[in-house]
Amino acid sequence: MISHLTLGTNNLDLAISFYDQILGILGAKQVAKTENVVFYEFPNEVTKLAITKPHNGEKATFGNGTMLALKVDSAELVQGIYNLAKALNAECEGEPGSRNNGAYFGAYFRDLDGNKLAVFHRTEPL
Numbered sequence: 001m002i003s004h005l006t007l008g009t010n011n012l013d014l015a016i017s018f019y020d021q022i023l024g025i026l027g028a029k030q031v032a033k034t035e036n037v038v039f040y041e042f043p044n045e046v047t048k049l050a051i052t053k054p055h056n057g058e059k060a061t062f063g064n065g066t067m068l069a070l071k072v073d074s075a076e077l078v079q080g081i082y083n084l085a086k087a088l089n090a091e092c093e094g095e096p097g098s099r100n101n102g103a104y105f106g107a108y109f110r111d112l113d114g115n116k117l118a119v120f121h122r123t124e125p126l
Contacts, residue, residue, distance in 0.1 A: 004039065004048040005068060007115045008060030012038065015051045018088050018112055023049070025081055026070065062114040069118040075105040081119045082107035098123075 009015035016038055020030070023040050028049070032039040037052035049068075054060050072078055079096045086092065086109070093116055094108035106120035 002047050004050050006050040006052055007068065007111070007113070008054050008062075009051050009113045010053070010060045011112070012036065012051065012053055014112055018090075019049075019051055021088060022081060022085060025077070025084070026072065060113055062110070062116065067108075067116040067118055069120060072119055072121050075121050075123075078105055078107050078119050078121050082109060085109045085111075085117075088112075094118075 012035075016030075016033075019038075019040065023042075027043040028040040030038055031041040031048065036055070037050055040049045040051075042048075070081075072081065075096070082096050090109040090111055091114075092109055094106070096105065096107040098104075099106050099120075103124045104120045104122045106118055108116065108118050110116050
């Protein structure tokens with residue numbers, strides 16, 4: 001049902017460098033790229049992620065209450081992606097740890113444009 005999710009950026013080249021590394025850990029690859037947008041595809045998934053300069057030419061801003069959550073296979077992968085994001089100058093929004101009474105292990109950070117991302121491993125079924 002969902003084709004793709006879109007995050008805005010003010011510097012596409014810098015965003016590509018950031019997301020190539022973060023999403024590469026999850027096996028994502030660029031599948032389309034222009035001077036204004038890049039699309040990433042994930043293994044065994046149909047939903048894509050687009051990183052784009054705003055089409056109206058105005059500054060990209062993050063949404064208040066908007067967050068992209070990436071599900072991973074282990075708490076170690078949560079920690080590794082969080083560490084890489086921090087090394088790439090992402091801003092911490094919540095260090096890796098147990099959440100919701102142990103239902104999942106997650107971490108939160110903002111990319112270089114302020115978009116909020118979560119990376120999590122579910123330890124209990126939903």
